[in-house]
Amino acid sequence: MSSIYSEIILDYYRYPRNKGTLPHAQIHARDTNPLCGDVIEMQLEVDEKNTVKDVKFNGQGCAISQASASMLTELVKGKTVDNVRKISKEDVLSLIGGQLTAVRLKCALLSLKVLKTGVYNYIGSTDATKEELSGL
Amino acid sequence: MINGKPLAYLDSAATAQKPVEVIDELTRFYTEYNANVHRGVYKISEEATAAYEEARAKIARLINANSPTEIIFVRGTTEAINLVAQSWGRMNVGLGEGIILTEMEHHSNIVPWQLLAKQKGAHLKYVGLTDDGHLVHEDFRQHLELGGSKLVTMTHVSNVLGTINPVREYIREAHKQGCRVFVDAAQSVPHMPVDVQDMDCDFLAFSGHKMCGPTGIGVLYAKKAILEEMPPYHGGGEMIREVHLYESTWRDPPYRFEAGTTNIAGAIGLGKAIDYLSELGLRNIQLHDQELAEYMHDMLGKVRGVKIYGPANPRTKAGVISFNLGDVHAHDMASLLDEDGIAVRSGHHCAQPLMDRLGVSSTTRASVYIYNTEDEIDRLVESVERAGRVFKV
Numbered sequence: 001m002s003s004i005y006s007e008i009i010l011d012y013y014r015y016p017r018n019k020g021t022l023p024h025a026q027i028h029a030r031d032t033n034p035l036c037g038d039v040i041e042m043q044l045e046v047d048e049k050n051t052v053k054d055v056k057f058n059g060q061g062c063a064i065s066q067a068s069a070s071m072l073t074e075l076v077k078g079k080t081v082d083n084v085r086k087i088s089k090e091d092v093l094s095l096i097g098g099q100l101t102a103v104r105l106k107c108a109l110l111s112l113k114v115l116k117t118g119v120y121n122y123i124g125s126t127d128a129t130k131e132e133l134s135g136l
Numbered sequence: 137m138i139n140g141k142p143l144a145y146l147d148s149a150a151t152a153q154k155p156v157e158v159i160d161e162l163t164r165f166y167t168e169y170n171a172n173v174h175r176g177v178y179k180i181s182e183e184a185t186a187a188y189e190e191a192r193a194k195i196a197r198l199i200n201a202n203s204p205t206e207i208i209f210v211r212g213t214t215e216a217i218n219l220v221a222q223s224w225g226r227m228n229v230g231l232g233e234g235i236i237l238t239e240m241e242h243h244s245n246i247v248p249w250q251l252l253a254k255q256k257g258a259h260l261k262y263v264g265l266t267d268d269g270h271l272v273h274e275d276f277r278q279h280l281e282l283g284g285s286k287l288v289t290m291t292h293v294s295n296v297l298g299t300i301n302p303v304r305e306y307i308r309e310a311h312k313q314g315c316r317v318f319v320d321a322a323q324s325v326p327h328m329p330v331d332v333q334d335m336d337c338d339f340l341a342f343s344g345h346k347m348c349g350p351t352g353i354g355v356l357y358a359k360k361a362i363l364e365e366m367p368p369y370h371g372g373g374e375m376i377r378e379v380h381l382y383e384s385t386w387r388d389p390p391y392r393f394e395a396g397t398t399n400i401a402g403a404i405g406l407g408k409a410i411d412y413l414s415e416l417g418l419r420n421i422q423l424h425d426q427e428l429a430e431y432m433h434d435m436l437g438k439v440r441g442v443k444i445y446g447p448a449n450p451r452t453k454a455g456v457i458s459f460n461l462g463d464v465h466a467h468d469m470a471s472l473l474d475e476d477g478i479a480v481r482s483g484h485h486c487a488q489p490l491m492d493r494l495g496v497s498s499t500t501r502a503s504v505y506i507y508n509t510e511d512e513i514d515r516l517v518e519s520v521e522r523a524g525r526v527f528k529v
């Protein structure tokens with residue numbers, strides 16, 4: 001069995017890309033994983049065409065939660081908000097690679113949950129989006 | 137087999153594996169004499185009742201209670217604590233009075249008292265910890281001497297640090313001030329001889345599943361005179377003497393506290409688990425755990441970057457070791473160990489106040505029991521070393 005702790009994950013954990021804060025972010029959300037105490041905060045700055053100009057994350061926790069958040073920021077930069085909302089679980093998991101147990105899945109998907117929470121607050125949430133978030 | 141490797145189960149502080157004798161007894165009960173207890177006049181009901189009451193008697197002998205009537209079947213330690221808080225506590229703890237706890241308690245020995253304190257306007261007072269995970273005796277004395285406290289509630293053995301608390305001494309001091317004492321024995325009864333009369337505790341609780349028994353069954357011990365004064369916790373069948381439309385009278389303990397159909401199979405299974413442990417001998421189990429824990433403490437302590445929490449001398453603690461490696465998060469550590477077939481616990485271990493005191497968000501915890509071997513400890517240590525290489529600690 002191959003380890004989920006690939007060189008890529010460890011590299012993003014040690015040297016996180018896009019870590020920090022954006023004072024003028026229009027999209028902003030934060031959440032924790034009560035089981036592990038992982039914390040992730042996401043901030044996005046969008047232009048008038050609703051394209052993500054800049055994105056930062058902040059947080060603390062295990063390597064999986066922090067590396068996935070950093071990888072996710074790279075994925076959303078330059079995308080329209082509409083395309084950001086289409087990012088799926090599978091997209092994030094394929095960035096991470098490897099097999100995760102159910103508990104660790106929560107670590108891996110925390111950043112996506114935070115990102116989507118922020119986006120839905122920005123564009124308006126519906127019952128469908130609420131359901132999607134509770135499934136993450 | 138886990139991930140192609142034999143399982144090394146080092147999480148018995150969470151729950152223990154079950155011997156085939158216990159599993160077989162559960163099957164035998166369900167296939168051969170499954171019936172409700174204390175009700176039927178037919179043969180298998182009598183058989184079930186006898187086995188259920190025999191389990192109670194075994195528990196009484198195990199902890200040297202004065203009588204089986206001092207043994208109440210509950211779901212586990214958590215329910216036992218809630219029972220005492222809501223029955224004894226509501227009757228005996230009043231406005232402005234104190235409940236003394238320690239900073240190393242499991243959430244289950246904190247939250248029920250917080251609920252009671254809110255209901256009654258009582259105060260919680262905490263005994264602090266030294267840096268190496270012992271109780272600060274001076275804090276305890278001060279809380280007692282200030283007066284106004286009705287109850288001391290403390291764990292016998294810490295589920296995080298493995299610290300064995302000097303409960304006997306604390307109980308003696310508490311009694312001098314007229315305080316009752318509740319002992320959370322979830323981590324001690326499975327691992328060492330415990331004698332409630334020698335300890336002189338007023339209440340004591342433990343869980344069957346941590347001592348090779350089934351889940352959903354546990355024990356509350358309390359002194360007879362105290363039980364007799366306590367009102368019921370749950371109302372229902374089996375716990376009543378007479379029921380009228382607007383009022384009922386209660387049976388004597390222990391039945392007063394066993395409303396409805398209880399976990400009969402669980403109790404019988406626990407009785408079998410006690411047979412199993414008694415045959416091995418609790419003293420032998422304690423020595424075995426201690427030897428392994430000492431070995432683990434020494435070997436882990438040699439790994440560069442490992443910090444072990446709690447008492448520095450493994451001889452003063454039980455078979456539970458919490459550690460961290462450099463800045464590797466405990467969940468990453470546990471996942472890496474899992475890749476090597478090693479099951480440990482990571483997180484706050486239901487003891488967030490203790491984590492705050494240690495200044496960490498989580499630790500990795502390895503705990504041992506009767507079936508563990510030195511070989512498994514070697515594998516643990518090797519795997520922790522591998523984690524160090526992966527994370528370049």
Ligand SMILES: Cc1ncc(COP(=O)(O)O)c(C=O)c1O
Binds near residue numbers: 150215242320323343
């Ligand atoms: C010290 C301590 N107290 C209480 C409990 C709660 O036991 P249960 O979950 O079986 O009710 C545990 C188990 O995790 C424990 O370790």
